[in-house]
Amino acid sequence: MAEPPDGQPCVGVFARAWAKAVAGTSYLPMTHAQLEMLLQRLTNLLAEALRAEPLDLRVGHRVANELVAAHIASAEALGRTVEVIQLRLVRDLDLVADDIEDRLARLLGAVATGYARALRDRTLDEQESIRRAAMTARAEAEQALRASEARFRHQATHDPLTDLPNRTLFAERLAAAVTGSAGSGRRVGLCFLDLDRFKRVNDSFGHQIGDRALVAAARRLRRAVEPHLVARLGGDAFVVLVERSTGTGDVVAVAEAALAALSEPVVVDGHDVTVTASVGIVERRVVGTSPDDLMRAAGSTLLWAKAAGGAGWALYDAERDSREQARQELSAAIPAGLERGEFFLDYQPLTSLHDGSVLGVEALVRWRHPRLGVLRPDSFIGLAEETGLIVQLGGWVLAEACREAVGWTSASGQPPYVSVNLAVRQVRRPGLVQEVRALLRRTGLPPNRLQLEITESTMMTTSEEPVRALRALAALGIRIAIDDFGTGYSNLAYLRDLPVTELKVAGEFVRGLRTPDALADERILASLVSLAHALDLTVTAEGVETGGQAERLRAIGCDAGQGWHFGRPAPPDHILARIR
Amino acid sequence: MSLRRPDWAPETIDVERPSVARMYDYYLGGSHNFAVDRAAARAMVAAVPQAPLMAQANRAFLRRAVQFLTDAGIRQFLDIGSGIPTVGNVHEIAQRHAPESRVVYVDIDPVAVAHSREILAGNDRTAVIQEDLRNPEQILANPDVRAMLDFSQPVAVLVVAVLHFVSDDDRPAEVLRALRSALVPGSYLVLSQASDDGRDETERAEAEEVYRRTDNPLWVRGRAELTGFFDGFELVEPGVVWVPQWRPETPESAEDAERAVFLGGVGRLGG
Ligand SMILES: C[S@@+](CC[C@H](N)C(=O)[O-])C[C@H]1O[C@@H](n2cnc3c(N)ncnc32)[C@H](O)[C@@H]1O
Numbered sequence: 023m024a025e026p027p028d029g030q031p032c033v034g035v036f037a038r039a040w041a042k043a044v045a046g047t048s049y050l051p052m053t054h055a056q057l058e059m060l061l062q063r064l065t066n067l068l069a070e071a072l073r074a075e076p077l078d079l080r081v082g083h084r085v086a087n088e089l090v091a092a093h094i095a096s097a098e099a100l101g102r103t104v105e106v107i108q109l110r111l112v113r114d115l116d117l118v119a120d121d122i123e124d125r126l127a128r129l130l131g132a133v134a135t136g137y138a139r140a141l142r143d144r145t146l147d148e149q150e151s152i153r154r155a156a157m158t159a160r161a162e163a164e165q166a167l168r169a170s171e172a173r174f175r176h177q178a179t180h181d182p183l184t185d186l187p188n189r190t191l192f193a194e195r196l197a198a199a200v201t202g203s204a205g206s207g208r209r210v211g212l213c214f215l216d217l218d219r220f221k222r223v224n225d226s227f228g229h230q231i232g233d234r235a236l237v238a239a240a241r242r243l244r245r246a247v248e249p250h251l252v253a254r255l256g257g258d259a260f261v262v263l264v265e266r267s268t269g270t271g272d273v274v275a276v277a278e279a280a281l282a283a284l285s286e287p288v289v290v291d292g293h294d295v296t297v298t299a300s301v302g303i304v305e306r307r308v309v310g311t312s313p314d315d316l317m318r319a320a321g322s323t324l325l326w327a328k329a330a331g332g333a334g335w336a337l338y339d340a341e342r343d344s345r346e347q348a349r350q351e352l353s354a355a356i357p358a359g360l361e362r363g364e365f366f367l368d369y370q371p372l373t374s375l376h377d378g379s380v381l382g383v384e385a386l387v388r389w390r391h392p393r394l395g396v397l398r399p400d401s402f403i404g405l406a407e408e409t410g411l412i413v414q415l416g417g418w419v420l421a422e423a424c425r426e427a428v429g430w431t432s433a434s435g436q437p438p439y440v441s442v443n444l445a446v447r448q449v450r451r452p453g454l455v456q457e458v459r460a461l462l463r464r465t466g467l468p469p470n471r472l473q474l475e476i477t478e479s480t481m482m483t484t485s486e487e488p489v490r491a492l493r494a495l496a497a498l499g500i501r502i503a504i505d506d507f508g509t510g511y512s513n514l515a516y517l518r519d520l521p522v523t524e525l526k527v528a529g530e531f532v533r534g535l536r537t538p539d540a541l542a543d544e545r546i547l548a549s550l551v552s553l554a555h556a557l558d559l560t561v562t563a564e565g566v567e568t569g570g571q572a573e574r575l576r577a578i579g580c581d582a583g584q585g586w587h588f589g590r591p592a593p594p595d596h597i598l599a600r601i602r
Numbered sequence: 603m604s605l606r607r608p609d610w611a612p613e614t615i616d617v618e619r620p621s622v623a624r625m626y627d628y629y630l631g632g633s634h635n636f637a638v639d640r641a642a643a644r645a646m647v648a649a650v651p652q653a654p655l656m657a658q659a660n661r662a663f664l665r666r667a668v669q670f671l672t673d674a675g676i677r678q679f680l681d682i683g684s685g686i687p688t689v690g691n692v693h694e695i696a697q698r699h700a701p702e703s704r705v706v707y708v709d710i711d712p713v714a715v716a717h718s719r720e721i722l723a724g725n726d727r728t729a730v731i732q733e734d735l736r737n738p739e740q741i742l743a744n745p746d747v748r749a750m751l752d753f754s755q756p757v758a759v760l761v762v763a764v765l766h767f768v769s770d771d772d773r774p775a776e777v778l779r780a781l782r783s784a785l786v787p788g789s790y791l792v793l794s795q796a797s798d799d800g801r802d803e804t805e806r807a808e809a810e811e812v813y814r815r816t817d818n819p820l821w822v823r824g825r826a827e828l829t830g831f832f833d834g835f836e837l838v839e840p841g842v843v844w845v846p847q848w849r850p851e852t853p854e855s856a857e858d859a860e861r862a863v864f865l866g867g868v869g870r871l872g873g
Contacts, residue, residue: 155634155714
């Protein structure tokens, strides 16, 4: 086999042709010069193989692998390579051998086989890696989505200020605690907690410090009641859920831990912020209750704790709750009752102790409740006063009393006046004077036949308004009486300045007269009467139940009496029968 | 991973939908692609027979540009729209001559990003982030970018074969201005994009039709527009040209250059 004198130029010619053939078959990440250098090296390998004995087919595989590794890796590149080797290698390199055709064919076969195999391996590897990348990307995206969902869920279920669970999460957990274990005899407890007078912290330190105090309180609470769920319901209201309670004691312990944790002052921005809290506790069997029930009960109980002065807990009391609920319902029914005419008046005589004549009658309101029967004022007036409904109700009583009284005539000449109670709210309301004046005009009742009873506390006010209103009413000729005198401050000084015509002395003093040796009461009464007379006021004693009491009162100089002894409250026709 | 809710939900990592990154890999002769990608790429080749050549010419332009930058002393690269790391990646080119070179790859395609991460694991002079070119502030503020690149030193920003996926509505000029404002003098900008200069109208329409199937519809531009994107930079020779004409290695390789469809150029931030 003839060795060419200088192989290199021939190798170069072939390698250039080879490079040209494969350029553009796929992207080759190298310069053309680099490509030619690589192919020159491979050409040398092929040439050596063709010259060597025996023919080493592994060279063909090696060349193929190197091509594919260098990214000369496409079907086109293989085709062109086979073509250029077949056509030019032997000629360009001037290779001479008897069996050169044969050797070339076998070597080319090895190159093609090796190339196809390397290309397939490469394809499979790339497919695997892109598939893995797609899986990774999907997993990452799903994880990011889950993370963001978890974050959204956290945001939706937690209070942004304190990071405590919020109402939503609490409601979920409570519902699960109540419904999830129905029938199992399990118990559940709630501590409804509210900071006492927290508004004051905000007012005196500002909201920023208020908020930070809340955050501090929340953190303490959480730690104190762990592992129980504590949620912020808004403002300064929190609630602790005690699942699987074994009894009231468990929940009371939680409430006490919470109160203790909160009682330490918090230092915020150098300010000592002290907060106390009130807790309403409910603890009961899961069976037969509902989240709404529990929350409502805990809410009412919290109000009891607050009403008791705060800084403590109260335990739910079903009896008290139902009593209050009944009252609530009753007061809510007042407006409809007025509309449907369920209220009516009874009258009780105010009788002269001198001659036994009926001087006046006190109008007393009753409610013919469709379900509860006839109710006396003590079961609903207090409620009406609390809710403000007293203005409406009192207005009706006043109008009704005037309307009825105007038709009364007396055989003895002067018919009795009608005495109507005025609540504090009514007296304080602007427009009272016009209302009464219009009422008198409408009904035609002479002003001196109307007496308005007010309580001492009505006058215990710094405001001038009520006094001015009473003066105006008195100036119309209306009688003004102080009701229940002696039970309040009994400050006689203000009577001097007020347009009062009569004192109604509370029944307590009169009750004392029953026992023969109740000297103190009798003396008090006697001096009250002489004082009233000195101020030009008449005195009516309330709660006169016996003839003996009446006798004594007359002896003291009391002007009139009211009570069972003189007549129980009765419908207007009974009274009319007495005065005719 | 950022805690921001990703705009891409898992369903967008959908191998049922062709990805321009994987179609590009196919044009370059790679197998990092799925059947949908190949189908779309073949449709593209049917419409524009030289599409693989275009991709190869663009990739070769990228190689020569990075080589040029490396020779010019640049050691930091921000490659936005970097694609599937197939062959001839920026860090391979740069680190061959200057091993200290640092490269950050940015792509919007989560699969391309995941693949890049796998390929680059262990190369501590590279980083990969998933971001959108259209949020340049996010890219610049990304902690991985900040950790890898020192913006008090020159940086080469590569936006190669990406701008034709950014419509005028997305204000590419403003995007590039934002990137420029982060660079110190001596930094570079490399741009290339598919052009409609002298193109056949129906061919273009068909190509656009193919890319409408992907998440990245085509938005081709002319030489004047691309030149405008270099606002603030001084174009290095030979300016904005058909990519094979940009500093060709051999005179022949620049022949029939307009068949490459891609225009490209390199600008230097002066001052
Ligand atoms: C044709 S490839 C170019 C790859 C490489 N730069 C090159 O020239 O060889 C385009 C790449 O840009 C990415 N891309 C498209 N729109 C993008 C955007 N708004 N932000 C970032 N990458 C984007 C695609 O996912 C794809 O990987």
